Amino acid sequence: MSEKKIVTIGCELASGSVKHVQFKSKSSLLDFDIVLFRPLISDFLIYGVDYFQGKPSLSDTQSFQLRECCEHWRRELKEAVASGKTALVFLPELTSVYIDTGQRTYSGTGRNQKTTRHVTEYNNYNSIPADLKPVIANGSEMKLASSVAPALAAFWNQFREFFTYHVLLSPEKASTAILTRTGDKPVGAIFPSKASTGSLVVLPDVDFYPDAFVTERNEKQVWTKKATIFADRFVAAIVELDKALRSESDLTEEPAWASSDLYLMAPERTLRAELMAAELAVETAQQTKEELTERLRVEGHLRGLLFEKGKPLEEAIIEALRKLGFTAEPFKDVGSEFDVVFESAEGRLIGEAEGKDNKAVNVDKLRQLQMNIHEDLLRESVEVPAKPVLFGNAYRILPIDQRTHPFTEKCSASALTMNTALVSTPDLFLAVQSYVDCQDADFAAACRQAILSSVGQVIFPGPPTKDPEQETEIETGGA
Incomplete structure (x- = not known):
């Protein structure tokens, strides 16, 4: 060593x-x-x-x-x-x-x-x-x-x-x-x-x-x-x-005693004062940078829909649903725990989230989801069954363009018999990304309706058209 x-x-x-x-x-x-x-x-x-x-x-x-x-x-x-x-x-x-x-x-x-x-x-x-x-x-x-x-x-x-x-x-x-x-x-x-x-x-x-x-x-x-x-x-x-x-x-490394004020040259005193001012400016700039970095992190949190699993994926789903106009929260009481309960004027839904590293989302979570719907309906405050939604992030480690179908054939077939919507979380990300860009309330409503009305995999509407804007790269001397 x-x-x-x-x-x-x-x-x-x-x-x-x-x-x-x-x-x-x-x-x-x-x-x-x-x-x-x-x-x-x-x-x-x-x-x-x-x-x-x-x-x-x-x-x-x-x-x-x-x-x-x-x-x-x-x-x-x-x-x-x-x-x-x-x-x-x-x-x-x-x-x-x-x-x-x-x-x-x-x-x-x-x-x-x-x-x-x-x-x-x-x-x-x-x-x-x-x-x-x-x-x-x-x-x-x-x-x-x-x-x-x-x-x-x-x-x-x-x-x-x-x-x-x-x-x-x-x-x-x-x-x-x-x-x-x-x-x-x-x-x-x-x-x-x-x-x-x-x-x-x-x-x-x-x-x-x-x-x-x-x-x-x-x-x-x-x-x-x-x-x-x-x-x-x-x-x-x-x-x-x-x-x-x-x-x-x-x-020879300067000893501490040699750098005391007693041995300072006059220009050194001025330069030390200027250095302290510069360090303060750097500290202020660093604080600003840290604040901007944190804001950037928060704004980029939704990208977890592309690659996360577990609690981070659930949190990203909840944030995405809120962006589209749902009220969304995780639910937990003495006897039940649901990944997310969300609703809007169009209806009420319960969702379960599943992330898979290198495979499609299978049928396992559908059984849990159906149990959640039944447990929810037993609550006195609930009059009608909620719409079941399975959120899946399949092949999450792979780039999006290298992924195949996000849900297995058995999962897709079972969803049809259980009135369940299947949401691929990368598709949800693209929908929210389009909404944040256009801020079109009709588009957000169409996205909500797509989840509420779908049985099987949800196909979100395309983003609203807007005036074309050309973008060109040019080299500049500025770094």
Whole structure:
């Protein structure tokens, strides 16, 4: 076990002494001594990505998430190095996308109105706190720069066979460390901190997952013995690299007594006051950001209809029904518990919710639903049976376009004999999404009527037509 606390982002090692965090996490790096960082943004490019000028163009939501994530790591890496940590950044292939700037311009009026959506180019290297000026080039033949520190030379010589470069660099304010074998183009560099003994070490990419490192056991991917041996060697080497880089630094960490007011220069006092004001502004901006993030989370809660199960799915269904004009609540008393009881001027209904990971919703819940209807009718305040509705989120883990029929044939046939409406929750989401967009009371009433009158799977009405609005993407220099 290493005495140093080591974290990896974007790569993993088969070592119990190393903690791995996801690229999308908001973890702080100040808890660690050594950081291994590999900026991969493939998770943002999986579903629903359009293209602009031959490159992926992210939606406004995806754009916000990617930018927030990259800015988080850029800030964390910068603070970690300034605090005396060693950060090793491995450079994978440069992945360029277009992100939404949030800016819109409008021209024309009425049916001829045109909305222009402004985008800007962005890439995975935006998460690195250094201006690398990368140029795409691939190769594996490299050498150490003549001025490279002995510490890096020892590390490089031990693991050079695992390195491949994907970009050429033109770094500023750095010591070039690794060059192409011919042409002497930089592919690796060291950025020593000016305020601490920390260093940002930018290196070519490492293949952390060769075939020999992973095998399948009980239908799961597991590390091999070779992966464990490699990880132990790698961890030991980066600990030595960290120690050597610190020892080679000319800086002495300022003791606490030297930074007291007694030894401050006059400009420092002014700058400290300005820094405090800036920190207050950042704190205010952060609070505003957190409030907006919470509002965004609340507004996006209905997307649970697409992928949730259990209580979260029930809560999303209740919220969706309320949007369409029903009064809706879960029901529980001494003898009965129903997922949702909902009603409007058109009628009263009782619903049960079921989410399935990788299969269609079967007949099981219909029996529970019929029992609920009977128990409800036994209550003195109820005069007529409620309409039974089964809400199903089938194949919830899969993207919507990869799902098949949400209810089994037996479930659909049984629903016909039990006067039961079957609501696919992704269909409910699309109906509510259309209503929120148009705010058409007649459309909401038609959606309510579709649930009340249907026997078998509910087919919601199409959204009301509106004036066509063209939307065009254009590149802009604004980021």
